[in-house]
Amino acid sequence: MPGPTPRPVPLPHLLLGVYVAACIACMTWPVYAQLGARIEPRVLGLPFSFAWVIGLMVATFAVMCFYHHATTRRG
Amino acid sequence: MGDSTIVVGISVLYLGACLLVGMWPRKQSASADGYVAGDRSLGLVVMYFITGATIFSAFAFLGAPGRAYEKGAYAFYILSFGTLGFVPFYFIGPRAARLGRRFGFVTQAEMVASRFRMPALAGAMALVSALAFVPYLTLQMQGSGYVLNAVTRDAVPRWMGGLIVYAVVLAYVWRSGVLGVGWTNTFQGMFMLALAWGLGLYLPYKLYGGVGPMFARLAVEKPEYLVPPGPTSSGEPGSWGAYSTDILVSIIGFSFWPHLFMKAFTARDENTLRRTVVLYPTFQFFLVPLVIIGFAGILFASAPEQPDQILPHILMNVELSPVLVGLFCAGALAASMSSGDAIAHAAGSILIRDGVVTALGKRFDPARERFLIRVTLTGVMVLAYVIALLGADDLVALLLYAYGPITQFAPVVVAALYWRRATGTGVFAGLVAGVVISSILKAEPAWRPWPLHEGIYGMVANVAILVFVSLATQRQSDWDREYLEVAAGGGGGLSAAPSAPPSASRPRA
Numbered sequence: 001m002p003g004p005t006p007r008p009v010p011l012p013h014l015l016l017g018v019y020v021a022a023c024i025a026c027m028t029w030p031v032y033a034q035l036g037a038r039i040e041p042r043v044l045g046l047p048f049s050f051a052w053v054i055g056l057m058v059a060t061f062a063v064m065c066f067y068h069h070a071t072t073r074r075g
Numbered sequence: 076m077g078d079s080t081i082v083v084g085i086s087v088l089y090l091g092a093c094l095l096v097g098m099w100p101r102k103q104s105a106s107a108d109g110y111v112a113g114d115r116s117l118g119l120v121v122m123y124f125i126t127g128a129t130i131f132s133a134f135a136f137l138g139a140p141g142r143a144y145e146k147g148a149y150a151f152y153i154l155s156f157g158t159l160g161f162v163p164f165y166f167i168g169p170r171a172a173r174l175g176r177r178f179g180f181v182t183q184a185e186m187v188a189s190r191f192r193m194p195a196l197a198g199a200m201a202l203v204s205a206l207a208f209v210p211y212l213t214l215q216m217q218g219s220g221y222v223l224n225a226v227t228r229d230a231v232p233r234w235m236g237g238l239i240v241y242a243v244v245l246a247y248v249w250r251s252g253v254l255g256v257g258w259t260n261t262f263q264g265m266f267m268l269a270l271a272w273g274l275g276l277y278l279p280y281k282l283y284g285g286v287g288p289m290f291a292r293l294a295v296e297k298p299e300y301l302v303p304p305g306p307t308s309s310g311e312p313g314s315w316g317a318y319s320t321d322i323l324v325s326i327i328g329f330s331f332w333p334h335l336f337m338k339a340f341t342a343r344d345e346n347t348l349r350r351t352v353v354l355y356p357t358f359q360f361f362l363v364p365l366v367i368i369g370f371a372g373i374l375f376a377s378a379p380e381q382p383d384q385i386l387p388h389i390l391m392n393v394e395l396s397p398v399l400v401g402l403f404c405a406g407a408l409a410a411s412m413s414s415g416d417a418i419a420h421a422a423g424s425i426l427i428r429d430g431v432v433t434a435l436g437k438r439f440d441p442a443r444e445r446f447l448i449r450v451t452l453t454g455v456m457v458l459a460y461v462i463a464l465l466g467a468d469d470l471v472a473l474l475l476y477a478y479g480p481i482t483q484f485a486p487v488v489v490a491a492l493y494w495r496r497a498t499g500t501g502v503f504a505g506l507v508a509g510v511v512i513s514s515i516l517k518a519e520p521a522w523r524p525w526p527l528h529e530g531i532y533g534m535v536a537n538v539a540i541l542v543f544v545s546l547a548t549q550r551q552s553d554w555d556r557e558y559l560e561v562a563a564g565g566g567g568g569l570s571a572a573p574s575a576p577p578s579a580s581r582p583r584a
Contacts, residue, residue, distance in 0.1 A: 020159060024326070027155040028319035032303065037148075039294050039301050045287025047294065047301040053151045054363060057158045061356040064162070068353045072346065 012070040019063050023056055078397035079230040085401030086223065089266075089408060090243050096262045097247025097255040097416075106441035107448060110252035111424045112181040112340040115172075121257040122342055122351040124264035125417070127358030129256075129335055130157070131267065132211075132414030133218030136407040139362055141383035143369025147300025149313055150366050156322045157359045160329030165352040167330065169345040170492045170562040177561050183336040183488065184429040190491040190558050191499030198434030199506065200484065201425050204333045205455070207481050208422040212459035215415035216241055220463070222407040225387040226400050234464055240408055244416045245456055249449050253341055256416045263409035268361050270406030275364015277399075278389060279371050289371060297373055316526045324530035328482025334421030336488075423452025479517055482530045483509035486537050490545070492562050495555050501545030509537030 009017075025031040036052035043051035108114065117125065143150035171186060180186040184204070188197035216237040223236030247255040276286065283289035290301070299306055304313035330336065342348040365386075372385035379388035387407075390400055427448045431437050439447065487506050490497035513533025516523050523529065 020162065023159055024323070027158070027322055029315040033315055037303050039298060042287070042290065042294075045285065045290055047148075047290055049148055049301060049303055050151065050290075050366075053154050053158075054360075057154065057356050057359060060158050060162075061353075064165070064353045064356070068165075068349055072349070 010071075012067055016063065016067050019060075023060060026056055027053070078400070079227040081397040082226050082401040082404055083231065085398065086404050086408065089405035090240065093259050093262065093409075093412065094243050094247060097243075097259040098250050099258065105445070107428070107444040108179065108181055108441075110445045110448060111337070111420075111428065112175070113253040113257065115176060115341060116343055117253075117257055117338075117341045117347070118343050119347050119350055119354075121261055122338065122347055123354055123358070124261040125257045125341075126161075126335065126338055126351055127355065127361075128260035128264040128267065128409075128413035129338070129417040130414075131358070131361065131410055133215050133222075133407065133411035135267070135271075135362060135365060136386060136410045137218055137222075137383045139365045140369035140372065140386045141381070143366045144372035144385040145308060145369075145382035146313065147297070147305035147370070147373070148303035149305035149318060150369060151303055152318055152322050152325075154359070154362055154366065156325035156329065157362065158356060160326045161352050161355045164330040164336075164339070165349055167488065167492055168339040168342075168348045168352065169564075171336070171339040172342060172345055172348055173564060174558070174562050175340040181337065181340045182425055182428050183331070183333050183484070184425065185433045187487055187491045187502070188429070188433055190555070191497075191502060192554070193499035193503065194434045194436065196487075196499060196503055196506075197429040199503070200333070200487075201429035201434065203480050203484075203510065204425050205422055205430075208334070208418050208425075209455060209459050209462070212415055212418050212422070212456065213463045215411045215418070216460055216463040219408050219411040219415075221384075222387060222404055222411075225384070225391060226404045228391070237460060237463055240412060241415065241456060241460060244412050244419065245453060248416050248420050248452060252445075253420060256420050257341070259416065260413045263413040264358070266409045267406050267413070268358075270402060270409075271361045271364045274386075274403060274406075275367045278368055278393075281393060281395075282371055282389075283374065286367060289367075289374065292374060293370060300370070300373055314526050317528065320528035320531050324482055324528045324534070327485050327534065328530065331484040331488055332481060333425055333484075334417045337421055337424070419452045419456050422455040423448040423450075426451050426455070479513050479530055480510040480533070483513060483533055483537050486534065486541055490541055493559070494545075495559055496545055496550065497541065498545045498548045498550070500548045501541045501543075504544045505537040505539075505541030508540045509533040512536045 026036065032052070037049050039047045039049065041048055046054070139150060139153055142153065171180075171183070174180055174186055178186075178189065180189065184197040184200035187200065188194055217233070219240040220233035220235075220237035223231045223240070224233045247259060251258075279286045279289045283292060293301055299312075304315055304318035307313050339348060342351070368386055368389070372379075372389060375385075375389055375392075377388070377392060379385050386403075390403055427444060431447070432439070432444070483506055486509070487502045490502050490505075510533065513529045516529035516532055520529075523532065
């Protein structure tokens with residue numbers, strides 16, 4: 001007798017999972033090493049490698065805001 | 076008025092303000108739950124600062140600039156792991172909060188031990204936590220003593236600085252429990268944020284004409300410091316494997332620090348908890364200016380004795396107003412105290428609730444339990460102070476071995492909250508394997524097959540053994556289903572009123 005059909009993963013959960021995986025890749029080898037680990041171009045006076053990490057912080061904050069908004073039931 | 080007098084005066088004013096905020100009487104039930112979890116009543120503002128300020132310790136003002144000064148871009152790992160490290164708490168925090176509200180849990184270990192009805196698990200987690208907390212607290216005390224001593228140019232001896240600062244901490248933690256921690260952390264957190272940004276922008280401007288010109292000089296004179304993974308302490312090129320796995324292990328373990336995890340039981344509701352996690356990166360930004368200060372030290376004319384002393388070293392060797400130095404001192408004390416108070420409070424709570432009540436099965440009335448927690452946290456603080464006083468750095472280094480195994484709590488907690496098939500034997504075996512392997516590889520780095528963080532090896536062994544042994548041992552009763560349904564937000568077939576789980580837990584107050 002077949003078991004219950006697994007429920008599909010809701011889109012916001014799926015997108016968050018993809019974002020987290022991509023973010024970890026961008027913080028570590030090889031993506032960061034290949035794309036972010038350089039000095040130029042400098043961003044607001046900061047080396048690109050530093051601005052890259054700060055950019056990920058900003059992006060994560062934005063993504064979590066969107067995710068929270070999309071998944072919280074409004075009363 | 077001498078410079079040291081002004082610096083000491085500002086620090087004393089700051090400590091007085093902390094004492095006032097921490098001792099301010101607030102409505103709190105007489106039970107241990109009130110003392111440990113604040114009657115689960117904390118709102119968003121206090122939750123935001125209590126989590127942020129708890130995470131940022133004396134390390135933020137001393138260690139973060141020290142890493143950037145010593146290893147350049149390697150310090151970016153501190154910013155990176157914090158960015159994602161709290162995200163798991165968005166999901167596990169509300170689950171823990173539901174269980175806590177239903178069954179009266181106030182610590183991580185009693186929540187886990189109850190799921191598996193295994194008191195020994197609570198005892199083991201309490202022991203590892205206590206072993207990690209004591210040196211952590213010692214370092215906070217040493218940090219505050221060092222800062223006061225440095226900025227007053229030896230006018231305040233280190234032993235006295237640490238003693239005064241932590242006497243204040245003991246006073247408000249003893250009286251107000253987690254509410255004292257929460258409200259002082261709110262005050263301290265705001266102070267730290269303002270100070271970090273002020274110093275981080277002002278010092279590069281004062282020394283090099285601004286942040287941009289400073290990095291322009293570094294790009295010409297020391298470019299290797301600006302490209303991750305940065306140089307090692309000895310000046311050799313760093314390893315991407317170590318850099319990347321430092322981040323991974325820290326992300327995995329971040330949410331499971333017992334003194335941080337316990338805050339899941341203090342929030343007013345689930346939405347407050349989730350919004351705290353969403354807002355957390357705004358607190359993380361506070362590390363950016365401190366890392367910038369570390370880079371400022373690379374070009375500085377003289378060098379401190381230790382890399383972690385770079386920020387006070389710069390402050391004491393440039394022409395600065397003593398008021399600014401005094402404010403820095405207060406900011407560094409805020410960072411030390413806001414972690415030290417949470418650690419001391421957690422240590423007392425965990426040793427009594429997990430070690431004595433859950434693991435040993437002792438039962439106390441609520442007032443007695445709260446008194447024992449207070450006495451225990453005092454004992455932990457005295458022990459940490461004595462170790463700091465003796466300058467027993469070898470002992471601190473030894474005890475810091477327990478710092479790593481804390482990350483091995485992650486699979487245990489996730490299995491308890493999500494995996495129905497997990498068994499107590501499985502999680503206990505996995506935890507032991509993870510702790511042993513990571514500790515051995517920490518002690519003997521040459522035994523690692525690849526240059527990765529030892530926690531990764533421990534985590535792989537932990538998860539593999541947890542899964543294998545769980546599948547090989549007997550499935551547990553309906554209690555697992557009920558527990559997980561409550562965690563997921565369902566009724567779980569249990570009564571809606573708070574109730575006690577079967578065994579492995581004390582009767583509710």
